[in-house]
Amino acid sequence: MKCSIIRDLLPHYVEAKCRPESEKLVEQHLSTCHGCQELLAELRSDETVAPLPVPAICTEEAVQTDRHVWRKYFGRMIIKGTLLFFAVYIILLMLFHASK
Numbered sequence: 001m002k003c004s005i006i007r008d009l010l011p012h013y014v015e016a017k018c019r020p021e022s023e024k025l026v027e028q029h030l031s032t033c034h035g036c037q038e039l040l041a042e043l044r045s046d047e048t049v050a051p052l053p054v055p056a057i058c059t060e061e062a063v064q065t066d067r068h069v070w071r072k073y074f075g076r077m078i079i080k081g082t083l084l085f086f087a088v089y090i091i092l093l094m095l096f097h098a099s100k
């Protein structure tokens with residue numbers, strides 16, 4: 001059995017989506033081929049490294065980030081509002097003076 005064929009099968013093998021015949025072939029090959037064993041280990045570690053997506057709302061960290069974002073957002077709004085107020089105020093002053 002060629003390594004390339006086994007390597008095509010390995011992802012399915014890791015996810016247990018192989019047919020029993022292919023599974024046997026893969027296992028037979030793995031028992032003799034170090035390179036494919038390493039690849040299998042890599043694929044398996046990839047699977048375990050990838051964390052299950054945790055709903056963002058449930059984590060304390062996410063809640064804190066959320067608050068932080070809100071604070072930032074409102075902070076900007078207040079700054080923008082203040083700037084806008086002064087801009088309008090200055091424009092009105094200028095118009096007032098210009099109309100004199």
Ligand SMILES: [Zn+2]
Pocket residue numbers: 002003006029033034035036
């Ligand atoms: Zn191999």
